[in-house]
Amino acid sequence: MMPVKGMDISNHQADAGMDVERVVAENDFGFVFILTNDGTVVNRAFHAQADAAERAGATVRPYTYLRPNWAQTIDIHTSIVGDRYRESIVDVEEGSGGWNEVWAAHNRLWDNDRDTPLLYWPNFHWQAMGSPDLSPLAERVRGHWKSWYPDREWDWFDDAYDKVPAYPWNDARGGMPVRILQFTGTGRVAGYGSHVDLNLFPGSREELDDLLGGVLDMQLSDRMKNWWNQDVSLEDVFRYVDLRAAQAAEQSAANGVKLDALLGREAGGDVDEAELARQLLAQGLGSQLGGISDEQFDQLVTAVNDEADRRARRRAAVVVPPVNPDQPL
Numbered sequence: 001m002m003p004v005k006g007m008d009i010s011n012h013q014a015d016a017g018m019d020v021e022r023v024v025a026e027n028d029f030g031f032v033f034i035l036t037n038d039g040t041v042v043n044r045a046f047h048a049q050a051d052a053a054e055r056a057g058a059t060v061r062p063y064t065y066l067r068p069n070w071a072q073t074i075d076i077h078t079s080i081v082g083d084r085y086r087e088s089i090v091d092v093e094e095g096s097g098g099w100n101e102v103w104a105a106h107n108r109l110w111d112n113d114r115d116t117p118l119l120y121w122p123n124f125h126w127q128a129m130g131s132p133d134l135s136p137l138a139e140r141v142r143g144h145w146k147s148w149y150p151d152r153e154w155d156w157f158d159d160a161y162d163k164v165p166a167y168p169w170n171d172a173r174g175g176m177p178v179r180i181l182q183f184t185g186t187g188r189v190a191g192y193g194s195h196v197d198l199n200l201f202p203g204s205r206e207e208l209d210d211l212l213g214g215v216l217d218m219q220l221s222d223r224m225k226n227w228w229n230q231d232v233s234l235e236d237v238f239r240y241v242d243l244r245a246a247q248a249a250e251q252s253a254a255n256g257v258k259l260d261a262l263l264g265r266e267a268g269g270d271v272d273e274a275e276l277a278r279q280l281l282a283q284g285l286g287s288q289l290g291g292i293s294d295e296q297f298d299q300l301v302t303a304v305n306d307e308a309d310r311r312a313r314r315r316a317a318v319v320v321p322p323v324n325p326d327q328p329l
Helices: 011-015 020-027 046-055 070-081 099-111 123-128 157-161 205-213 220-228 234-263 273-291 294-317
Strands: 004-009 031-038 059-065 089-091 144-147 178-188 196-201
Touching: 004 011, 004 020, 004 178, 011 046, 020 046, 031 046, 031 070, 031 196, 046 059, 059 070, 059 205, 070 099, 089 099, 157 178, 157 196, 196 205
Parallel strands: 004 031, 031 059, 059 089, 144 178
Antiparallel strands: 004 196, 178 196
16 A cells, blocks of 8 residues: 655745646645635635646645634635635644634634544644643544654655654644654655645555545444543443434424425425425526426436435334433433
8 A cells, every 4th residue: 555645835836836737746646735824814826726736636625824813714714715625724833823722713613514634733833832632622633734854855755754753653642643744844846946845644545535535434432432531331322323313303303394484385294396396496596497408307306206205215214212301321
């Protein structure tokens, strides 16, 4: 299994004229982390850089350089990224503030339904900020994007990484392992005449995409142990599943009430899936509805009906035991 090479870039590389697509292709980079903003300073080349990296086949994720005006920093970041990516990486360095800013920034990202796979917080700066406990992040952050430089030489990827000992990978602050190592800020790459930050992920491309694109697989009992910070029994697991099933049923009912109100139909009435599809299309697409052919519309209705049947069969197959809401987990 070959490790995955990567780089992180910002507006500095855009200003210097980096051809991102060429650099990714010629250096076989599997991932590129791209700065969206440093506080209120915006990387206006973000989307162009992301487009170029993806054309060359790299996985792209955005990061933001945190500043004490954490709310504004995060809001600018999310406005730049939009719906293009749901993952965000917070970069904490000199001038970022400390734990309060880091915690607040992550909570603002989570409140906006954003995933936070990694944290970049160099050990020396973390220590300067009083070595705060990072364990509250461990439930939602899957690991460290760690920086450790052997020197400041302008080296090619393999030459620079050959100088890295094993111990930088052993950083587990807050119970989060090192997932990616940034091992030089002065890397030399083909196709670009200046230095760049170089990174390595010690796994496969598939494992990298799992890390950056979704929560790592864990057994339910392991996730519960992480949440409750204690061992759980099989009975605890069943009780937890019962409660979550009841909560999901309540949420489904609440969503049905909202849909009834939206469509102006009688609450709890039978749903004609074809008519529902037509109403939603009419309300959501407006004038664009006329551009859909009858054949396309029939296909859509068929798909809606098929999906409704599938969901009905699945619901019928699930037996949810009663839940005592007063019984603590």
